[in-house]
Amino acid sequence: MGVVEKIKEIEEEMARTQKNKAATEYHLGLLKAKLARYRAQLLEPATKSGGAGTGFDVQKSGDARVALIGFPSVGKSTLLSKVTHTASETAAYEFTTLTAIPGVIEYEGARIQLLDLPGIVEGASQGRGRGRQVVSTAKTADLIVIMLDSTKSEEQRRLLEIELDAVGIRLNKKRPDVVFKRKTTGGITLTATVKLTRTDEKTIRTILAGYKLHNCDVMIREDITTDEFIDVLIGTRKYIPCLYVYNKIDAISLEQMDKLAHEDHTVVISCEMDLNLTYLIDRMWEELDLVKVYTKKRGAHPDLADPICMRKGATIEDVCNGIHRSLSANFRYALVWGKSSKFSPHAQKVGLNHLVQDEDVVSIFTK
Numbered sequence: 001m002g003v004v005e006k007i008k009e010i011e012e013e014m015a016r017t018q019k020n021k022a023a024t025e026y027h028l029g030l031l032k033a034k035l036a037r038y039r040a041q042l043l044e045p046a047t048k049s050g051g052a053g054t055g056f057d058v059q060k061s062g063d064a065r066v067a068l069i070g071f072p073s074v075g076k077s078t079l080l081s082k083v084t085h086t087a088s089e090t091a092a093y094e095f096t097t098l099t100a101i102p103g104v105i106e107y108e109g110a111r112i113q114l115l116d117l118p119g120i121v122e123g124a125s126q127g128r129g130r131g132r133q134v135v136s137t138a139k140t141a142d143l144i145v146i147m148l149d150s151t152k153s154e155e156q157r158r159l160l161e162i163e164l165d166a167v168g169i170r171l172n173k174k175r176p177d178v179v180f181k182r183k184t185t186g187g188i189t190l191t192a193t194v195k196l197t198r199t200d201e202k203t204i205r206t207i208l209a210g211y212k213l214h215n216c217d218v219m220i221r222e223d224i225t226t227d228e229f230i231d232v233l234i235g236t237r238k239y240i241p242c243l244y245v246y247n248k249i250d251a252i253s254l255e256q257m258d259k260l261a262h263e264d265h266t267v268v269i270s271c272e273m274d275l276n277l278t279y280l281i282d283r284m285w286e287e288l289d290l291v292k293v294y295t296k297k298r299g300a301h302p303d304l305a306d307p308i309c310m311r312k313g314a315t316i317e318d319v320c321n322g323i324h325r326s327l328s329a330n331f332r333y334a335l336v337w338g339k340s341s342k343f344s345p346h347a348q349k350v351g352l353n354h355l356v357q358d359e360d361v362v363s364i365f366t367k
């Protein structure tokens, strides 16, 4: 039996189990663990030279990557052509775009790579067509834009979420707060610092046994579900922010548009009529949650045209690495002005571990 058949079998058994009220949560947990293992197998590249599990070979560039995911002809390429200097072919027929096309959005000195991708259909994650490559590429993004046609049914959104979920992408979710440590001896130590209402100790132990994990420390610090616990064990999940972008609002009523616009993580636009595109880019920037730091040479004004962009949580060391590879080796101290300076508006003298904040100005002093 192939992996796909095994998965189908487990899914059928789970459906039966769910119908049976007497069925225990831990039996379901066991099935879920099995299912996740087979799914993981399915995602491993078939060959060393890159098989089903690999994305498109487009180099990351700029400060962050945003991937456009959607069904065919929702307007992904039209968006790329509107907001970047790159033209991507657009047409009224499906699957116009056949590969990944990168463009650059310049935003207050930062550079965001926007990746136009082929449209996907239901079943993309199971290896149909280019779909698998598309969802694999989505894994490399710092932000996923799920683009939807506002004239089509709500169902499209759920279908796309299922495809991304199947390759281990968790949208708009935090990594579950669970500390998991493997050991070589000593059995299982399981502690929960909160009351578990969505899973239970027995289920967790069953799953650990299912993964042949007989020696480990598990500390659960939030009320997680069984699925979230499996995610922790698998360890390769990607937690990526997502914006749902409804295009073609020129073709729907004001009432319909208003309803969509009020949903969480949602932006409504019309590429064709140039509606809301600037706002969309503001929202992308917000979701990316980057910090921008300006550097300043002694006696000079800060360089506002060319900030260094980093993930939130970046330190002075990251700033150094963003300027030059060898800088942190010769580092003496830095001066920071801005939100992260405790003497603001005056500068603070700091070391490599100092956390920077958005719009800080930094001067580095070397040996």
Ligand SMILES: Nc1nc2c(ncn2[C@@H]2O[C@H](COP(=O)(O)OP(=O)(O)OP(=O)(O)O)[C@@H](O)[C@H]2O)c(=O)[nH]1
Binding pocket: 070, 071, 072, 073, 074, 075, 076, 077, 078, 079, 089, 090, 091, 092, 093, 094, 095, 096, 097, 098, 117, 118, 119, 120, 247, 248, 249, 250, 251, 269, 270, 271, 272, 273
């Ligand atoms: N009414 C309307 N049509 C639009 C809008 N944006 C794009 N379109 C049309 O939608 C069709 C598909 O646009 P594309 O940009 O090729 O869509 P795509 O998502 O890149 O499609 P694939 O590459 O085939 O997956 C084209 O005929 C566009 O002119 C919009 O805001 N409103």
Ligand SMILES: [K+]
Binding pocket: 072, 073, 074, 090, 091, 092, 093, 094, 095, 096, 097
């Ligand atoms: K198209």
Ligand SMILES: [Mg+2]
Binding pocket: 076, 077, 078, 088, 089, 090, 096, 097, 116, 117, 118, 119
């Ligand atoms: Mg396209």
